[in-house]
Amino acid sequence: MTQLPEESRRRQSLLLAIAALLGLAMAITGLVKPGGASSVIPADVVANIDGRQISLGRYEALLEDMASDSREPLTAADREFALDRLIDEELLVLHGIELGLDQSEPGVRKAIAAALIASIANQAETVEIKEPVLRGFFESNQEFFTRDQQRVIHWYGGKIAEYSDPVADDQFITGSYENKKEKLNESGLERVSILPDQPLNFAKTRDYLGNELAIEAFALQSEEWSEPIRSNGQIHVLFVASVLPGITPAFNDIRALVEAEYRRRQGEDALRSYLDALRAGRDIQVQEGLVESL
């Protein structure tokens, strides 16, 4: 075999070395580095965070979503809240990128924020909680763990066009249940039979009555009548026959639930602290004029 010139052999060796090292590096990386998420972050205007911009389009899109969920026009506080949310998200994304959590797929901003939020929450998940702490949490949050009330509701309904209001009638106000029922029938309202004559919680009551009437029903106390409620061309009068009050279960019966709620709140607190720390470490500039003009 013909010997190559010295220079060529050196060049070959160099290329071989580079290839070998690259291959070794790839292999080691694949073996030891765990798979993880990655993302890509776009950016635009309205606010600037360390050179990264939140676009007007994004901000407006979020405002639109909020507006569609709300019956009232958005207030300045709402707009401020929306911007805060976007800034929080931007901070998480920035920090995520600095930690190396970037990807090339579209729509991963949420994934980055979610990944960080989840990792913070997970830290709360793994902390051991002492029993007295948990009991103390339960005692000071009993209202949260109290089970919802139930009501037995009688529902009278009819068409507005055929209705003559008996509810303001003195005889109606002072009469017995049967008297009142008779008055309602005379006024064009019949008892609606589809509503079961048994205790129902709010969610199930809503399945029968709809949201508005369910809210009205659960504002009434035992043996109380509602005022006539007008809705969708109909008149409704509600009577609550009985109320089953809420019960606070014993701690031992719902210990797992108490722990889950404690951890969830710990996770949220941890996230808030984390975000506050991120804010303190960033240069956040907001185009106030643009925000106010929307």
Add this chain to the structure above:
Amino acid sequence: MLRKILFTIFFIALVAIAVYLVGIVNNWFGQSQTAGVIESGPVPSAMIARRLEVQPRNDSKQILFGDLHVHTTFSSDAFRMSLPMVQGDGVHPPADACDFARVCAALDFWALTDHAESLTQKKWNESIENVQQCNAVAGQGDQNGENPDLVTFMGFEWTQSGGSAETHYGHKNVIFRGIDPDQLPTRPIGSPFREAFGSTPLRLRLLPPLRDFERRQRYYNFNQLIQDIGGQALCPDDVHVRDLPLDCAETAQTPDVLFRKLDEWGLDSIVIPHGNAWGVYSPPGTSWDKQLSGDMHDPQRQTMVEVYSGHGNSEVHREWRAVEKDDDGSLICPLPRPDYLPSCWRAGEIIRGRCQQAGLETTECDQRAAQAREKYLQYGLLGWHTVPGATLEDWLDAGQCRDCFLPSFNYRPGGSAQYALAIGNFEDEGDPKRFRFGLIASSDNHTARPGTGYKQYERRPMVDWWGYDDADSRQLYSTDRGAPEAFSVDVDRSKLDLFNILELERQASYFLTGGLVAAHSQGRDREALWSAMERKEVYGTSGPRILLWFDLVDAQDPDQRLPMGSETARQENPRFRVHALGSFRQKPGCPDYSTKALSPDRLERLCRGECYNPGDERMAIDRIEVIRIRPQTFEGEAVAPLIEDPWKTFNCESDQAGGCIVEFDDPEYSDARRDTVYYVRALQEAEPIINAGGLRCETGVEGECLEVNACYQDDRTSPDDDCLTADQHRAWSSPIFVDFEPSPELMTGDSAP
């Protein structure tokens, strides 16, 4: 010397890479998914009070809505759907299903029914634990457990599929009454289809983690799941279930074996067949008939059939079939009809068209078309592979029911609920057997989202989804269908696997949001719900919470009623009453309690920002349709004339504050002297529904499909396109079974008819 060192390093690098590749193939890097953590807890506005004292119950029942068919990524097909390469949004363990049912869909009950074939011993135990936790959060840990906010049942799916109509029985969900260890079997019972759940082709184990390196861990985890499934040893046959080894995989080949094993366990269970008209896996020619023979039907357990799910509607019977047989049993390709184009026929026409384009003689092309039809039928479910290079567009709407409501893909009328209710088995002449199914619906959702049908939105996460994310992936992972030749070919089974064997590309246009099962229950608790299901006092909806009552009323005393699901015997003409109310129109977003029950991030991930959120105005019920079925009275009696659909139609008033109420009787019953089955459909006003248009054919003057506009699972249809078409959601009551009971005079012939 330097050269030797470099060669050594290079060699080590090669070995390392080889080791890495071997590691991928043998799942060294995979991790098992856990059941997850349930995060939702009861919130003040949605929790249930415990009774202070026993309240006297009356006959009034409440309607509870649920979903008895739910998969999580403990099912390997669901895990596959969650992978990035098919645009999945990640694992969804049982904890996700619990939170979705409670918070997003606000259900009253649901059942966890992952594929038994996917469930190792460990995963089965984890599922049980998670179901117990889901119930504990609901409040069944307290005294009587009478008023939980959500009841969770434990179950599994027996995923049987046969290669031919003769060996195919179809899938069945098994639901158990209790959730304590002594109320559940040690392991689920799968079908021999387990092998398909426990294997993945080598190229699909190796290529995805290399191509999608950043997210490789998800593929490693999927491979781990497959390895765990495939690594189980099968339980020995003919050993009592309670004597089997703890860690073996139990299987039942046929329904009779499944029922026998359930009998051996001695536990309270309900078996719910479904998808029997779904032709994506039911072979052509499938029918219910053989399941009435011998011990193939257990009337005590098999009390309901799932008539509708996110995989389509299996309600109605049609006269046409995908395949027919002549007198000597040979398969025949049926002729096209205005309401149906057989796939075998279309196969022939595709070949004919190519043949003519190639300039060949007409007689030659006729012959090739005939061969193509024959070959299509010869391969049954694999028939579509016999036409090389055929695209989705080539097939037009072949195999689909053109005039059905949201039909299952590749519809099999012999597997419909109506067909089941119409047939009889006369092996025992004195006591013919019949199916007496209640009708329910559910979701069959594979992303741990029970009850997804409350709104029509976000097609991708809310509907079963399965499509490669780009053309390169489609090219790489799908079977090469070959060039579009002008002749049909034999199927090379060695190239087929679970990823490409089924017609999933066309199927994508027939995936829907889920249906619901509704139970007229005397209480919210598990026992009351179970009792309602045993009584068959249940009905199904295509997603919305339509309220429906259907009763047989006593003509003399209207307060005396037999509700839906009842069986009775009489001579006189029956009278019925139907009452239906449309579902509440949905408000956007989620109610306040949802935002308190789950963190914003989890609410977004699971519910995608939309929950069951009823307003105050009900949708209108458009009409009530009554279906009358007179089951066969002798073997071979023609089935089609026995099913009258609709037998009666009642249009409802536009102003229906109290709902739509109709009463009717059957004046022909007494003269006909036949057992009769009645059930009703309540149709709501039209609204846009995901994939209600199926393949969205452009039709010709005679209603034939000229061109399709499919709803693809991949980048060929925009992710923002929910493929909405207007149609009418509906509810199906369970039937009332009225057996003709002749008077003594009639029996002796003393009275004139």
